[in-house]
Amino acid sequence: MWPVIGSLFVLIPIGAILSYWLAPPSDDWSHIAENLLGLYIRNTVAVVGGVGLLSAILGTATAWLTAHYTFPGHRFLQRALILPLALPAYIVAFIYANLLDSAGPVQRGIRSLFGFESARDYWFPQILSLPGVIFILTIALYPYVYLVTMPIFRWHARSYTDAGRLLGGNWWTRITRIEMPLARPAIVGGALLCMMEALADYGSVKYFGVRTFTVGIYRTWFSFGDLPAAARLCSCMLLGVFLLILLERLSRRGRVSVAQQEGTGCPATRLHGVRAWLATLLCALPFSLGFLIPFLSLAWWATEDWRLVLTQDYWAMLSRSLFLALSVSMLCVLLAWLALFSGRLLRKRGVTALNQTMSLGYAVPGAVVSVGILVPLAAFDRGLAGWLDRQFGWDIGLLVTGSIGALVIAYLVRFLAVASQPIDAAYQRIPVELDDASFSLGRAPSRLLGSVHRPLLQRSLIAAAILVGIDIMKELPATLILRPFNFDTMATKAFELASEEQLSAASIYALTLGLIGLVPVFLLCRYLERSHGSAAT
Amino acid sequence: MVPPLLEISQLSKFTLADVQLDVWRGEIVTLLGKSGSGKSTLLRCICGIERPDSGLIRLDGEEIEGPNRFLPPEHRGVGLVFQNFALFPHLTVEENIRFGLKQLPAGEQQRILRQQMALQQIEGLEKRYPHQISGGQQQRVAVARALAPSPRLLLLDEPFSNLDEQVRHDLRIELRELFKAQGITAIIVSHASNDAVTTSDRIAFLDGGQIQQLAPPVDAYDQPSTPFVASYLGRANLVTARQREGRWTTILGEVPIDDPSSEPAEGVLCIRPEWIGLERAPETGDATIQRIETIGPQHFATIRMESEDFLVNLAFDRSWQPGERVRVHLALPRPLRCLRKT
Numbered sequence: 001m002w003p004v005i006g007s008l009f010v011l012i013p014i015g016a017i018l019s020y021w022l023a024p025p026s027d028d029w030s031h032i033a034e035n036l037l038g039l040y041i042r043n044t045v046a047v048v049g050g051v052g053l054l055s056a057i058l059g060t061a062t063a064w065l066t067a068h069y070t071f072p073g074h075r076f077l078q079r080a081l082i083l084p085l086a087l088p089a090y091i092v093a094f095i096y097a098n099l100l101d102s103a104g105p106v107q108r109g110i111r112s113l114f115g116f117e118s119a120r121d122y123w124f125p126q127i128l129s130l131p132g133v134i135f136i137l138t139i140a141l142y143p144y145v146y147l148v149t150m151p152i153f154r155w156h157a158r159s160y161t162d163a164g165r166l167l168g169g170n171w172w173t174r175i176t177r178i179e180m181p182l183a184r185p186a187i188v189g190g191a192l193l194c195m196m197e198a199l200a201d202y203g204s205v206k207y208f209g210v211r212t213f214t215v216g217i218y219r220t221w222f223s224f225g226d227l228p229a230a231a232r233l234c235s236c237m238l239l240g241v242f243l244l245i246l247l248e249r250l251s252r253r254g255r256v257s258v259a260q261q262e263g264t265g266c267p268a269t270r271l272h273g274v275r276a277w278l279a280t281l282l283c284a285l286p287f288s289l290g291f292l293i294p295f296l297s298l299a300w301w302a303t304e305d306w307r308l309v310l311t312q313d314y315w316a317m318l319s320r321s322l323f324l325a326l327s328v329s330m331l332c333v334l335l336a337w338l339a340l341f342s343g344r345l346l347r348k349r350g351v352t353a354l355n356q357t358m359s360l361g362y363a364v365p366g367a368v369v370s371v372g373i374l375v376p377l378a379a380f381d382r383g384l385a386g387w388l389d390r391q392f393g394w395d396i397g398l399l400v401t402g403s404i405g406a407l408v409i410a411y412l413v414r415f416l417a418v419a420s421q422p423i424d425a426a427y428q429r430i431p432v433e434l435d436d437a438s439f440s441l442g443r444a445p446s447r448l449l450g451s452v453h454r455p456l457l458q459r460s461l462i463a464a465a466i467l468v469g470i471d472i473m474k475e476l477p478a479t480l481i482l483r484p485f486n487f488d489t490m491a492t493k494a495f496e497l498a499s500e501e502q503l504s505a506a507s508i509y510a511l512t513l514g515l516i517g518l519v520p521v522f523l524l525c526r527y528l529e530r531s532h533g534s535a536a537t
Numbered sequence: 538m539v540p541p542l543l544e545i546s547q548l549s550k551f552t553l554a555d556v557q558l559d560v561w562r563g564e565i566v567t568l569l570g571k572s573g574s575g576k577s578t579l580l581r582c583i584c585g586i587e588r589p590d591s592g593l594i595r596l597d598g599e600e601i602e603g604p605n606r607f608l609p610p611e612h613r614g615v616g617l618v619f620q621n622f623a624l625f626p627h628l629t630v631e632e633n634i635r636f637g638l639k640q641l642p643a644g645e646q647q648r649i650l651r652q653q654m655a656l657q658q659i660e661g662l663e664k665r666y667p668h669q670i671s672g673g674q675q676q677r678v679a680v681a682r683a684l685a686p687s688p689r690l691l692l693l694d695e696p697f698s699n700l701d702e703q704v705r706h707d708l709r710i711e712l713r714e715l716f717k718a719q720g721i722t723a724i725i726v727s728h729a730s731n732d733a734v735t736t737s738d739r740i741a742f743l744d745g746g747q748i749q750q751l752a753p754p755v756d757a758y759d760q761p762s763t764p765f766v767a768s769y770l771g772r773a774n775l776v777t778a779r780q781r782e783g784r785w786t787t788i789l790g791e792v793p794i795d796d797p798s799s800e801p802a803e804g805v806l807c808i809r810p811e812w813i814g815l816e817r818a819p820e821t822g823d824a825t826i827q828r829i830e831t832i833g834p835q836h837f838a839t840i841r842m843e844s845e846d847f848l849v850n851l852a853f854d855r856s857w858q859p860g861e862r863v864r865v866h867l868a869l870p871r872p873l874r875c876l877r878k879t
Contacts, residue, residue: 159623169637182625
């Protein structure tokens with residue numbers, strides 16, 4: 001039952017969106033299709049493609065350098081390169097917009113340094129632009145590529161590169177004929193993850209005025225109030241998502257995974273002189289751009305009038321956000337756990353397929369999920385209200401659509417996959433024979449779940465709850481679309497204040513989110529070190 | 538006099554302390570030891586993918602590792618067969634074997650490829666990927682790949698550990714014959730004494746970061762120099778011996794000692810179970826059979842003599858029973874040597 005429920009959470013919204021193609025198109029849709037669809041497609045493809053390509057280059061280059069060489073700051077940078085993941089991209093976007101626009105400190109500095117009177121007297125790249133969005137999303141997302149390729153260069157491919165070296169291969173042969181072919185599936189996988197995140201992004205593109213699909217969906221729903229047209233836009237976006245998933249699957253096909261090979265973890269080569277400092281610079285740059293500069297800027301702005309912001313309202317909102325995130329994350333973890341447990345007990349292909357469907361939810365952008373939920377919920381609300389009106393003459397309005405319930409469902413759809421990944425990984429490490437032993441000793445499945453699996457999975461369950469909780473706190477597009485009237489989370493408040501140019505107030509909320517975002521990053525660091533610690537020494 | 542092909546002196550790294558080792562041209566030497574004894578570290582230092590903290594390595598008279606010089610692995614002309622074989626998973630068998638031949642003309646590459654595939658009996662697998670062939674075939678490909686560039690020295694890191702018993706047995710005999718026929722100098726790392734005894738000309742026993750003994754397998758079996766070597770190569774009775782008036786005696790009887798003048802007045806000897814003979818003596822016997830154990834087709838008796846237990850190999854004789862009184866006599870193949878304390 002649980003795998004079915006889990007997968008329904010994903011399948012119903014997708015089905016609801018696709019069902020709108022059966023209905024005749026609305027007038028708004030004709031307008032969108034004629035005038036805007038091309039623009040949305042061009043911008044989205046440019047953003048997604050640009051971010052994918054640049055993240056792959058940046059992530060791979062830094063991973064290769066830190067895996068093979070030691071240089072000043074090497075140990076710190078090896079971990080610090082993951083830190084940009086702590087800050088949501090929309091926050092990095094609003095920071096750079098304020099740092100680099102004509103009234104920002106950078107351009108003010110240039111004007112005072114060179115004696116220019118106005119921004120028209122010199123050339124400066126326009127940050128609020130399509131390349132600007134690509135830059136922001138790249139520096140925020142490249143760690144996804146870094147994280148999956150670094151272990152391959154450092155540990156898994158090591159015995160192959162040693163073999164290549166002993167067979168007389170020079171460094172160029174080793175890179176082109178051994179390391180890159182071995183790391184290619186991981187690089188492609190990481191880049192596709194960046195592309196999915198870029199596709200789902202709403203905050204950065206909205207703030208930078210680049211009209212992509214997410215902006216279009218939001219606008220169609222809030223400005224036109226046209227759910228069918230929004231649903232059609234969502235289905236176009238879904239096509240992109242499925243294309244990316246398909247590419248990811250294809251990139252894995254025919255490739256032998258090197259991740260299962262235990263590496264030998266040879267010590268890295270020490271670089272000296274200019275080369276060493278160049279390596280430091282190359283690795284420090286993405287970390288500085290993606291984390292250090294934004295974080296310091298936030299801290300600086302936040303100090304300006306923190307007294308005005310850190311009021312009772314702030315603490316109330318923080319506790320509300322935390323409570324919402326924690327309770328939904330626990331629900332999410334419970335549902336994912338039960339679904340995986342059922343899959344394990346039944347050991348049937350169909351159940352595994354259902355559980356895989358459940359994990360598709362993370363690939364579906366928040367805006368699409370929201371519209372997909374709105375469609376059936378609105379139909380349900382209308383049906384219920386009509387029935388109550390006919391039967392009892394009660395006018396209850398829309399019961400679920402405007403409530404927190406819709407938001408909870410959206411979070412479940414989006415983040416069931418995030419919860420199921422660590423739990424699934426932990427389940428892989430528990431031998432199935434343990435279940436059989438428990439049954440042979442007369443224990444019922446519920447006892448197996450409670451007294452055998454729960455203690456063994458405890459750490460993973462907690463980690464899953466933390467990861468999901470933080471993702472919920474940072475989630476923006478779904479919250480913006482589905483939140484009840486006058487309901488704010490830390491993310492929506494930060495985004496709204498930033499949109500209203502209230503820099504200092506926005507910074508405090510953004511800084512809070514950034515500090516919370518550091519938790520999963522530290523978890524990731526520890527996981528990386530623990531899983532390879534023995535090989536590394 | 539021709540110098541050794543490989544000379545290692547005073548090499549230290551992690552657990553290894555002041556290791557000395559010479560390997561002669563055409564010789565097969567096994568580094569035998571438990572996990573953590575440093576044998577793989579030594580191998581990796583020889584091929585250059587790890588650097589020792591101190592020490593000197595010469596290959597063919599040329600210093601390849603030392604205080605003054607470090608020759609990178611790609612220029613050493615040393616081949617290595619990895620424990621997990623490390624066959625490039627994205628390249629076919631043919632591409633794997635050709636990998637180290639890129640500097641040669643295509644015709645020459647083809648000739649060597651054919652030759653190696655024939656030697657390793659892996660013809661027909663050229664277009665297969667490593668994951669499409671068996672463990673035994675992967676091992677053959679790994680050896681072929683390492684031998685293709687004609688290395689001066691071939692190193693093999695636990696080459697038989699990933700194979701099942703039958704394949705393992707066949708391969709170690711084949712490898713030895715191939716190395717001898719081709720005049721290949723090889724160093725094999727292993728933790729299994731059977732592999733070492735079957736394949737090697739000499740075995741270097743590594744324990745506590747040092748080479749305990751470097752000797753041909755038969756010499757090490759008959760005259761182990763330490764208790765570690767004695768027990769690593771098979772079952773052993775460690776018996777105390779005392780010197781009196783130039784004769785060495787043990788509880789089991791008088792024993793000849795190799796070079797007795799250099800030995801101390803008391804020492805420990807290794808007496809193998811098959812060197813002890815039993816004779817039924819219900820009345821006059823000085824030992825009692827405690828128990829009989831059967832290992833494969835062979836039988837072993839534990840006998841008790843003056844409250845000390847000894848293991849005796851009864852070969853295929855099933856007639857012995859626990860409780861029987863026996864008389865003991867020794868049949869040593871050669872003089873013994875007192876063990877060094879380790």
